[in-house]
Amino acid sequence: MKRFLSVILAAVGVATLVGLAAAQMGGGPGVGRRGGMGPGMRGAIDCPGITGTAAQITEEKAKELAQQYADKYLAGFVVEKVLPFTGMRHTMYSVELKNPQGEVRTLHITPFGGVRPFGGPWRQRT
Secondary structure, eight states, rough: HHHHHHHHHHHHHHHHHHHHHHHHTTTOBBBOOOOOOOTTTTTTOOHHHOOOOOOOOOHHHHHHHHHHHHHHHTTTTTEEHHHEEEEOOOOOOOEEOOTTTTOOEEEEETTTOOOEEESSSHHHHO
């Protein structure tokens, strides 16, 4: 009987912790109490990935965007490789940049031309 009660007590404890964690998370990013989008969030109305009205970029355009980003934010870095990959029905690009000292940085180019550094800020410090 003691063993049975300890198993039940453990299960109730885990269920309580899961419930508390779910309550703290709320409805997720951008979703308000009534299920609408939060401030600054526009929903799927002008999302080019959903409407399909915007043209996807090519590998050459991804290379050009990455070099423009490097010229502005990463002095001395040049495009070394452009690697395409598919995600969520669109082609994206991972671009490796290299400087004369041999340091490497990686950029992520979204299907519609957005440029983001890959990895966190700890990855970009030298």
